[in-house]
Amino acid sequence: MDVTYKRDNILKGSSSNIPPQKFALWLGMASMTMYFAAITSAFIVKRADFNSWANFKLPDIFIVSTVIVILCSVLLQLAYNNYKKTNYKTYRLLLGLSLFAGISFIGTQLVGWTSLQNYGIFVDGNPSGSFLYYISGAHGLHLIGGIVALLITFVRAIRNRKNEIYVLQQIADPKRLLKLELIVTFWHYIDLIWVYLFIFFKVNYI
Amino acid sequence: MADIATDVHAHVDHHHDDHHDHHHKETFLTKYIFSQDHKMISKQFLITGMFWAVIGALLSVIFRMQLGWPEETFPILETFLGKWAEGGRLSNDFYYALVTMHGTILVFFVLTAGLSGTFANLLIPLQVGARDMASPFMNLLSYWFFFAASLVMFASLFIQTGPASGGWTAYPPLNGIRDLAINNGSGLGLDLWIGSMALFIVSTLLGGLNYVATIINMRTKGMTMWKLPLTIWALLFTAVLGILSFPALLAAVSMMEFDRLLGSSFFLSEIIINGQLLDHKGGSPILFQHLFWFLGHPEVYIIILPAFGIVSEVLSVHSRKPIFGYRAMVLSIMAIVVISFLVWAHHMFVTGMNPLVGSIFVLFTLIIAVPSAIKVFNWISTLWRGNLRLNPPMLFAIGFVSMFISGGLTGIFLGNSAIDIQLHDTYFVVAHFHIVMGVAAFFGMFAGIYHWFPKMYGRLMNNTLGYIHFFVTLIGSYMIFFPMHFMTGLPRRYYTHSNFTTFDNFGGLNEFISIMAMVVFLAQLIFIFNFLYSIFNGYKLKKGEENPWGATTLEWTTPVERLHGNWPGDIPAVHRWPYDYEVNGEPFIMQTTPLKEGEVEH
Numbered sequence: 001m002d003v004t005y006k007r008d009n010i011l012k013g014s015s016s017n018i019p020p021q022k023f024a025l026w027l028g029m030a031s032m033t034m035y036f037a038a039i040t041s042a043f044i045v046k047r048a049d050f051n052s053w054a055n056f057k058l059p060d061i062f063i064v065s066t067v068i069v070i071l072c073s074v075l076l077q078l079a080y081n082n083y084k085k086t087n088y089k090t091y092r093l094l095l096g097l098s099l100f101a102g103i104s105f106i107g108t109q110l111v112g113w114t115s116l117q118n119y120g121i122f123v124d125g126n127p128s129g130s131f132l133y134y135i136s137g138a139h140g141l142h143l144i145g146g147i148v149a150l151l152i153t154f155v156r157a158i159r160n161r162k163n164e165i166y167v168l169q170q171i172a173d174p175k176r177l178l179k180l181e182l183i184v185t186f187w188h189y190i191d192l193i194w195v196y197l198f199i200f201f202k203v204n205y206i
Numbered sequence: 207m208a209d210i211a212t213d214v215h216a217h218v219d220h221h222h223d224d225h226h227d228h229h230h231k232e233t234f235l236t237k238y239i240f241s242q243d244h245k246m247i248s249k250q251f252l253i254t255g256m257f258w259a260v261i262g263a264l265l266s267v268i269f270r271m272q273l274g275w276p277e278e279t280f281p282i283l284e285t286f287l288g289k290w291a292e293g294g295r296l297s298n299d300f301y302y303a304l305v306t307m308h309g310t311i312l313v314f315f316v317l318t319a320g321l322s323g324t325f326a327n328l329l330i331p332l333q334v335g336a337r338d339m340a341s342p343f344m345n346l347l348s349y350w351f352f353f354a355a356s357l358v359m360f361a362s363l364f365i366q367t368g369p370a371s372g373g374w375t376a377y378p379p380l381n382g383i384r385d386l387a388i389n390n391g392s393g394l395g396l397d398l399w400i401g402s403m404a405l406f407i408v409s410t411l412l413g414g415l416n417y418v419a420t421i422i423n424m425r426t427k428g429m430t431m432w433k434l435p436l437t438i439w440a441l442l443f444t445a446v447l448g449i450l451s452f453p454a455l456l457a458a459v460s461m462m463e464f465d466r467l468l469g470s471s472f473f474l475s476e477i478i479i480n481g482q483l484l485d486h487k488g489g490s491p492i493l494f495q496h497l498f499w500f501l502g503h504p505e506v507y508i509i510i511l512p513a514f515g516i517v518s519e520v521l522s523v524h525s526r527k528p529i530f531g532y533r534a535m536v537l538s539i540m541a542i543v544v545i546s547f548l549v550w551a552h553h554m555f556v557t558g559m560n561p562l563v564g565s566i567f568v569l570f571t572l573i574i575a576v577p578s579a580i581k582v583f584n585w586i587s588t589l590w591r592g593n594l595r596l597n598p599p600m601l602f603a604i605g606f607v608s609m610f611i612s613g614g615l616t617g618i619f620l621g622n623s624a625i626d627i628q629l630h631d632t633y634f635v636v637a638h639f640h641i642v643m644g645v646a647a648f649f650g651m652f653a654g655i656y657h658w659f660p661k662m663y664g665r666l667m668n669n670t671l672g673y674i675h676f677f678v679t680l681i682g683s684y685m686i687f688f689p690m691h692f693m694t695g696l697p698r699r700y701y702t703h704s705n706f707t708t709f710d711n712f713g714g715l716n717e718f719i720s721i722m723a724m725v726v727f728l729a730q731l732i733f734i735f736n737f738l739y740s741i742f743n744g745y746k747l748k749k750g751e752e753n754p755w756g757a758t759t760l761e762w763t764t765p766v767e768r769l770h771g772n773w774p775g776d777i778p779a780v781h782r783w784p785y786d787y788e789v790n791g792e793p794f795i796m797q798t799t800p801l802k803e804g805e806v807e808h
Contacts, residue, residue: 020340024419027449031411035453038497042457042472045493052475052488124469127488131472134464 025182029189032142036193039138040200043131047204054126058205059115065108066198072101073191076150080184086171092157099154102147102187105194109140132201139197142190149183232770240350242342243770247349248327249662252655254356255320256734261360262311267727269304272296274720276702290368298701299390302371305699306391307363309374310399314406315359317509317647319352322448325512325654326417326441328662332761333435335426335780337771340419344412351409355402362398367391370399373699375498376462378473378491384466387479397466400459407452414445426760428780433797435759435784436529439536440515443543444508451504451547458497465489492557499550506643507546510610511539513650514581517603520653521585523757524600525592526793528785531584532808538577545574555623556630564623571621575614582611593788598672599657605680606649612684613642616691636698637690645683652676655737660754664766665744671736678729685722689715756794759784763798783808 047053079094113133116122121129160166170176241247268287271280279294290300327345331338339345362369371391372381376399386393421434421442461472465486473494474486522529529535551559551567585607594600616638620626629635652675659667693712696703703709703716747754753762760780764772778798786795790802801807 018423020419020423023423024340024344024415027415027418028411031415031449031453034450035457038454038457038500039461042461042493042497045496046472046490049490054488123464124471124485127471130464130468130470134461134470134472138460 019178021178021182022185025185029186032189032193035138036135036197039131039135040197043135043200043204046127046131052127054128055206056119056121056128058132058201059112059119061108061112061115062198062201065105065112066195068101068105068108069191069194072098072105073188075101076184076187080180083171083177083180088157088161088167088171092154092161095150095154095157098187099147099150102143102150105143106140106147109136112136128205132205135197139190139194142193146183146187146190149186153180153183240346242338242346243768244327244331244339244342244345245662245768245772247345248324250349251319251323251327251352252662254353255316255324256737258311258315258320258356259730260734262308262316263727263730265304265308265311267724268296269301269308270720270723272301272701274717276704299371300368301701302373302389302699303369303391303395306371306373307359307369310359310370312644313374313505313509314403315356317644317651318410318448318505319406321509321647321651322441322444322512323349323352323413324651325437325516325658326413326445328658329435329437329761330417330420330441331424332661332764332772333438333759334421334424335429335760335777336420336424337773337777339416340424341416344416348409348413348416351405351412355405355409358398358402358405362395362402365394365398367393368395370396372396375495375502376400376459377498378462378465378494379477382462382465382474382491382494383477383479383484383486385479397463400463403459404456407456410448410452414448417441417445418449426777426780432533433780433783435515436518436532436535437512437515439539440511440518443539444511447504447508447511447543447546451501451508454497455501458494458501461497462494492554495554495557496550499553500547502553503550504546506639507542509647510643510650511542512654513606513647514539516650516654516657517585517606518588519759520599520603520657521588521607522785522787523657523755524595524597524603525589526595526756526787527588527592528787528789528808529584530587530590531580532783532785534580535584538580541577542574545570545577549574552621552623552626555626561623568621568623572618575618575621578610578614582607582614597656598667598669598676599653601673601676601680602649602653602656605676606646606653608680609641609646609649609683612688613638613640613646617642631698633690633693633696633698637687641683641687645687649679652679652733657755658761659737659740659744660747661761661764663741663744664768665740665746666754667740667744668736671732675729675733675736678732679726682722682726682729686719686726689719758786758794758796760797763796 075094075098079091079098082088082091082094113136116129116132121132123130123133156170236242238246241250268283271283280291281294283291283296284294287296287300290297290303296304327339330336359369367386367390369391370376370381371389376396380388381392381396384392384397421438425434461470464470465472465474469485471486471489473491474484474489475491477484477486518529518535548570549567551563552571555564555567589604616634620629620635620638656667656672659665693709693715696709696712703712747766749766752764752766755762760778763778765774780797781800782795782797784797786797786808787793789795790805
């Protein structure tokens with residue numbers, strides 16, 4: 001009676017070719033999208049009430065942070081491409097640069113918050129300002145999660161970099177490639193969210 | 207045999223990165239506490255859920271004492287509650303805390319985590335044919351985030367200012383200001399409540415991602431989507447609902463914590479406390495309600511969908527008949543999921559919304575009755591002319607259908623804004639949602655526990671105690687909630703009605719309801735005794751008795767003893783749908799049995 005089959009399905013999803021981890025990440029991104037949709041639609045509902053909405057000019061530094069975030073995505077994609085081409089040295093360099101870009105993004109956000117305070121816009125003021133702090137802060141927390149993942153990857157990449165056998169093992173390991181792919185995907189996602197938020201703020205503030 | 211075991215471990219250990227250990231030994235800690243085996247995690251969810259269910263129910267018994275005998279004193283309350291019940295009389299502050307915690311605990315900790323946490327973990331890998339979840343580690347995290355949320359919530363019961371007491375919906379402005387002058391629960395109690403909910407949301411999301419990824423990606427050979435048991439379909443859509451709606455609750459509670467701690471005004475405007483105008487200006491409390499109910503309505507389906515799935519499976523197995531209208535069942539769940547995102551504002555008809563907007567929400571709310579009615583019709587048709595085995599799981603499944611009809615009918619009244627405006631915040635609403643999603647979901651859960659107990663513990667539960675549990679709970683629940691429909695205009699959430707002569711004639715009824723609540727509570731203790739006793743002393747299934755109910759699904763092909771990896775050999779392939787009962791002259795045909803010559807796939 002042929003009721004069994006030989007290839008066990010835990011190593012490879014039999015019902016679909018997408019690795020389950022990748023699928024779970026996409027679901028997670030759907031969930032995060034719902035979160036950002038919820039807070040930006042709360043913004044829209046509140047803004048529709050003109051009587052209680054104090055509009056102000058969006059600090060220009062957020063343009064810089066948007067450029068950085070796009071740059072970060074490009075660098076990370078290039079790093080990934082070089083990894084796939086087993087160009088390990090360039091990969092390390094690009095990975096380091098994108099990590100730096102990610103950290104400087106948080107820096108520019110902090111500068112942005114400081115200039116908001118200089119304008120006299122505080123968290124405990126009109127909801128128009130509180131929303132900017134809350135939404136950019138929520139995005140920043142997600143991005144810090146990405147920085148942690150990137151940092152771990154970076155440490156792994158520069159550790160034992162002189163040991164060629166170790167490096168080759170790392171590159172040959174499909175699990176490492178998948179992990180890197182997941183991190184790159186998440187970074188593109190969270191960068192895209194910031195571009196969306198920037199356009200959203202640009203449209204809604206002066 | 208040893209070879210097979212090593213083989214299994216080699217497969218199971220794939221997630222241990224590079225550290226392959228062929229003599230992988232389970233210590234007490236990795237087997238019972240930080241287990242990554244989905245079956246153990248399901249037991250952890252179940253037992254934590256049962257612990258919370260007892261607490262939540264006990265709280266309701268205490269406030270029912272107040273409602274039943276508002277003028278009496280109960281010295282025993284002072285013994286246990288101290289300053290919250292001085293002289294044996296419950297303080298009004300603590301009454302609200304009890305009601306709030308009762309709602310929070312039952313809705314989230316018992317009927318969300320306890321119900322779908324238990325059955326998604328137990329059934330998904332076993333019924334789709336996988337060795338474990340997509341990510342066993344994430345699954346472990348899901349439970350421990352739930353445990354952390356539980357600890358924080360439990361701790362909040364014991365702090366000096368008392369737990370949150372502004373209602374399980376935590377509406378601002380009452381809950382938006384961190385000022386004890388408003389009520390005691392608005393202080394640390396509510397901060398802990400919000401912190402606990404944030405941990406809880408993380409737990410639900412981690413679990414949900416895993417459930418969906420496992421169902422979509424890890425099905426065994428031959429297990430197409432249309433061969434999945436209805437339990438799996440229901441759990442799939444439960445997880446999808448959670449993934450898409452819980453983020454809105456996270457947004458709501460985190461913004462509210464901003465208002466409370468950082469002084470922002472998302473949900474607050476122009477509030478005067480003791481003659482003092484607060485600084486909060488420009489916010490909107492209604493905005494919170496929109497965010498809250500965007501989760502809150504799908505949440506009731508997160509609670510009831512797993513029960514739908516369990517009941518469909520149990521009714522079919524114990525009627526010895528294929529489920530009636532399998533595809534209609536799946537499609538109606540899909541319809542419910544989609545529409546459930548479009549009805550949230552029916553909780554808000556009295557917020558002064560535009561009547562046109564209101565009528566759109568009325569329309570969608572009434573439309574959702576259609577797929578629900580299809581499901582009820584199919585359950586009854588499954589029973590029709592079946593060869594019924596009236597054992598405890600089956601009785602609870604039938605009880606579920608009864609409850610779902612009784613509670614669903616009143617939903618049609620409440621779904622109409624014109625009637626809802628009259629009935630809003632009265633005991634009619636309390637009766638409606640307790641029957642349709644509280645008691646009904648519990649019945650689904652009990653059906654599942656009695657049905658899958660042999661799979662979880664390799665033993666059977668005691669039938670006699672099961673019958674007592676069922677009949678007392680069924681009759682008692684109707685006795686509690688049915689009279690509430692007729693307590694015309696009696697407002698809910700009131701600490702006492704004694705000051706209103708209009709409601710004097712409900713005094714006797716309130717006493718009756720309170721007595722019934724205590725009886726039903728005691729019946730649940732019988733269940734818990736039966737559960738714990740049977741784990742150690744129930745009839746032990748012998749080899750060859752792996753499938754005590756004669757069911758067709760994959761979980762009954764695994765050995766009685768627990769095994770991380772589920773099947774000692776290869777995972778079986780699937781050849782047919784899960785509801786082949788009384789076909790080809792056989793009582794049932796397992797999903798693993800190939801189709802006969804000339805037999806057409808269902």
